[in-house]
Amino acid sequence: MALPSTYADRNCSLARALEIVGERWTLLIVRDAFFGIRRFGDFASQLGIPRAVLTNRLKFLVQENVLERVDGEYLLTAKGLRLWPVLRAMMAWGDEHYSPGGARRTFRHDADGGLLDTGDRCSTCGEVVSAPDVRIEPGPGFDPGNATPDPVSALLNTPRRLLEPL
Amino acid sequence: MALPSTYADRNCSLARALEIVGERWTLLIVRDAFFGIRRFGDFASQLGIPRAVLTNRLKFLVQENVLERVDGEYLLTAKGLRLWPVLRAMMAWGDEHYSPGGARRTFRHDADGGLLDTGDRCSTCGEVVSAPDVRIEPGPGFDPGNATPDPVSALLNTPRRLLEPL
DNA sequence: TTCGGCCAGTTCAGTGAATGAACTGCCGAT
DNA sequence: ATCGGCAGTTCATTCACTGAACTGGCCGAA
Numbered sequence: 001m002a003l004p005s006t007y008a009d010r011n012c013s014l015a016r017a018l019e020i021v022g023e024r025w026t027l028l029i030v031r032d033a034f035f036g037i038r039r040f041g042d043f044a045s046q047l048g049i050p051r052a053v054l055t056n057r058l059k060f061l062v063q064e065n066v067l068e069r070v071d072g073e074y075l076l077t078a079k080g081l082r083l084w085p086v087l088r089a090m091m092a093w094g095d096e097h098y099s100p101g102g103a104r105r106t107f108r109h110d111a112d113g114g115l116l117d118t119g120d121r122c123s124t125c126g127e128v129v130s131a132p133d134v135r136i137e138p139g140p141g142f143d144p145g146n147a148t149p150d151p152v153s154a155l156l157n158t159p160r161r162l163l164e165p166l
Numbered sequence: 167m168a169l170p171s172t173y174a175d176r177n178c179s180l181a182r183a184l185e186i187v188g189e190r191w192t193l194l195i196v197r198d199a200f201f202g203i204r205r206f207g208d209f210a211s212q213l214g215i216p217r218a219v220l221t222n223r224l225k226f227l228v229q230e231n232v233l234e235r236v237d238g239e240y241l242l243t244a245k246g247l248r249l250w251p252v253l254r255a256m257m258a259w260g261d262e263h264y265s266p267g268g269a270r271r272t273f274r275h276d277a278d279g280g281l282l283d284t285g286d287r288c289s290t291c292g293e294v295v296s297a298p299d300v301r302i303e304p305g306p307g308f309d310p311g312n313a314t315p316d317p318v319s320a321l322l323n324t325p326r327r328l329l330e331p332l
Numbered sequence: 333t334t335c336g337g338c339c340a341g342t343t344c345a346g347t348g349a350a351t352g353a354a355c356t357g358c359c360g361a362t
Numbered sequence: 363a364t365c366g367g368c369a370g371t372t373c374a375t376t377c378a379c380t381g382a383a384c385t386g387g388c389c390g391a392a
Binding site for chain 2 (some may be wrong): 085104
C-alpha cells in the first residue's frame with residue numbers, strides 16, 4: 001500500500017479514509033496510541049513492527065494530522081480521536097466472529113461505570129461516550145496465557161482509561 | 167500484508183479483524199458488495215484492481231466466510247453483513263475530514279425515509295437500522311464531475327437500497 | 333572531560349507481494 | 363464452426379516489507 005496510493009475512487013470517503021489509515025500496521029499504531037503508548041520504542045516493542053516501517057507510519061500520521069509530536073512523544077490529535085468509532089467497530093466485529101469466549105475487552109463509561117455498547121452508548125446514563133471518557137478492562141474472552149509478560153503489556157492489560165499515559 | 171500475516175497481538179480483536187479485512191483493497195471489495203456488485207468483472211472494473219489480486223482477495227473472503235459464491239456470484243454472508251458498521255464508521259471519518267462540501271453519500275432508513283446518523287440510528291423512528299434496510303443516495307459533498315461515466319458507476323450513484331443487485 | 337547506556341531513527345540486502353498487460357479456457361448465442 | 367464476453371491465470375517488473383545491524387544525540391556518572 002504505497003503512501004499516495006490513490007484508490008481511484010475519489011467519490012467514496014471510504015477510499016479516502018483508507019488512504020490514510022488503510023496501510024498495514026497503521027490502525028494498530030493508532031490503537032496503541034489510544035491505549036496510552038506515546039514513545040517510538042514502546043510502539044516498536046509492543047507491535048513487533050520493523051522500526052523502519054514504524055518511522056514511515058508515524059511520519060505519515062503526523063503529516064496527516066492524526067498524531068502530533070509534543071516533547072518527542074506521539075499524541076492523538078482531535079482528528080485522530082475521531083477514529084475511535086472505527087476501531088470500536090472493528091474490535092466488535094473481531095470479538096463477534098473470532099473470540100468464542102466473549103469479548104476480549106470490556107468498555108465502560110469512566111464517570112458512572114456503565115457498560116458501553118458497540119456504539120459506545122452507556123447503559124447507565126444513555127449518553128454516547130467519547131474516547132477520553134472510556135475505561136477499558138480485560139473482558140471474558142481475554143486470555144492471560146496469551147499475553148506477553150513485558151511490563152508494558154502488563155500495564156495495558158490492567159483496567160485504565162483510554163489515552164492515559166503509561 | 168501477507169495472508170496469514172499474523173499480527174502477533176492475539177489478544178486484541180482489532181488485530182484479528184485486520185488479518186481478515188486489513189489487506190489493501192479488501193474493504194473496498196466489501197463496500198462494493200454492499201453496493202450491489204456481485205460479479206468478478208464488475209468488481210475489477212469498478213475498483214481498477216489487478217485481476218490477480220482480486221482473485222486472491224475474493225478467494226480469501228469466501229474462505230473466511232465473509233462472502234459466499236452462489237451461481238457464480240459473490241454475495242455477502244451474515245458475517246459479511248456485520249461489517250457494515252465498520253464501513254460506516256470509516257466513511258463517516260472520511261467525510262468529516264476529507265470532504266469539505268459535506269458527506270458524499272447520505273443514508274436513509276428505507277422504510278420511513280428517516281436520515282441515519284453515523285451509527286445508523288434513524289432520526290424518524292429511533293431504531294438502529296441494519297444494512298438491508300439502508301437506502302443510500304448521493305449527498306451534498308458528492309462530486310458528479312468526479313464520477314466515472316460507465317454504466318455501472320451511474321447505477322451506483324443513483325439512490326438505491328444496499329445489497330440490491332445491479 | 334570522557335565513558336557508557338539508552339533511545340530514536342537510518343541503512344541495507346533479501347524476500348515477497350502488488351502491478352499491468354497479455355493470455356487461456358469456458359460457455360452460450362449466431 | 364465461430365464469435366464474443368466473462369472468469370481467472372501467467373509472467374516479468376516494480377515496489378514495499380522484513381529483520382538485523384548500524385549511527386548519532388542525549389543524558390548521567392566517573
